[in-house]
Amino acid sequence: MTDLVIRPLVAGEEHLFTSMPDPLPEVARNSYTDGIAAGGYRPDRTWVALRGDRVVARAAWVLPPGAVGRPWLEWFDLDAEPEVGAELLRAAHAALGGPTLYHAAMPPNWRCVPAAMPPMAAARLAGLVEHCERWRFTRTGTPAAVPPGRYTFRPATDRAEITTLVARIAAPQILTGTETARAVAGIDLATDPLAWLPGPPQTWRVALRDSEPIGLAAAAGDVCYPMIAYLGLTDPEALDALLADAVVVLHAAGAREVVADADADRTGVVAALERAGFRPVRARVTFTPAG
Known part of the structure; x- marks a missing residue:
């Protein structure tokens, strides 16, 4: 040989x-x-x-x-x-x-x-150890209108409102590109998304229940491609509605494909993405040095 x-x-x-x-x-x-x-x-x-x-x-x-x-x-x-x-x-x-x-x-x-x-x-x-698995999802096509219900949505008022809501959310449901943010800039997208995401605060969508903010999503159309860069909720039941709202906003701004990343083991989030018309296109399995 x-x-x-x-x-x-x-x-x-x-x-x-x-x-x-x-x-x-x-x-x-x-x-x-x-x-x-x-x-x-x-x-x-x-x-x-x-x-x-x-x-x-x-x-x-x-x-x-x-x-x-x-x-x-x-x-x-x-x-x-x-x-x-x-x-x-x-x-x-x-x-x-x-x-x-x-x-x-x-x-x-x-x-x-x-x-x-x-x-x-x-x-x-x-000597590398499997650490986590995340899936990338994409969605194409015209979205359906957000159905009326107990939740309403509006743009974020300012950076202070975004920061306050992020601090209340322990584990965001969607973080797109979090590995890159950490590797390139040392930024934790889950706790400091504004340090990584460009664009005005008004591109963020705030979810409300009875006029009280219970979550938000970064409908980021001005990065490398249109994406839901961050989505976090204190009321998980609002996930379907906030996803639908973010997709409608991005589509209205001209997006024909929307990207979102989620942990593969969060089955509820994966199911919500699939209900919203997203399909997994790539797994990203992260290995870390042992010890």
């Missing part, structure tokens, strides 16, 4: 990374070439395992320009036994100053997809 060579790329070898066929083409992700051009990916943070001239494993750590944290493993594919992937990760970790977070992009049904298993098994062999 041809000897295995594991090493980082050098400048001009980016084609080696892209020469490996994508084992999960159904998972949408930003291209490696675009990431190199933008500066988030770099050859010295990109590692490959080669047998002869064939790439059998590839891994790319990303750190966007201006980010405050360490690079995290964003792209890891394996066309070999898990031990090969683990050997690659251990070599890269030694060169990069130790293990880092690994955000594994997988199809939502990844447990039934054989190609999804080898890199996750390799991560475990290399």
Whole structure:
């Protein structure tokens, strides 16, 4: 058998990374070439395992320009036994100053997809521990009008009102891009969303019951794509209505696709998103260094 060579790329070898066929083409992700051009990916943070001239494993750590944290493993594919992937990760970790977070992009049904298993098994062999799983949902099409009921909605008055309501919500139901906010800027989207989300306070929607605020949603149409960036409630029964209101507001502003992220194990939130017309398109399984 041809000897295995594991090493980082050098400048001009980016084609080696892209020469490996994508084992999960159904998972949408930003291209490696675009990431190199933008500066988030770099050859010295990109590692490959080669047998002869064939790439059998590839891994790319990303750190966007201006980010405050360490690079995290964003792209890891394996066309070999898990031990090969683990050997690659251990070599890269030694060169990069130790293990880092690994955000594994997988199809939502990844447990039934054989190609999804080898890199996750390799991560475990290399000492990473599965921490959480979040799903990305998207919705297209014209939404139905928000049905009348016990809840009403209005724009947030100012930043102070948003901050007050966020402090009352222990566990927001929807946080879209929370991993990126923490990795890039060190911001906890659950407790300090205004530090991450641009736009005026009036883009936030406040849910009211008997004229009292009981939750809010960031209907963020001015970020990388229209999304429900934050949604939190002190009255969980208002979830369907606030979701419907946020989608209507984004659609009225021109959005044709709306994105939302939720923890995979919050079955009530997942069910509410599906009732609102959202469908899961990607799982993001986060691994952390052991200890």
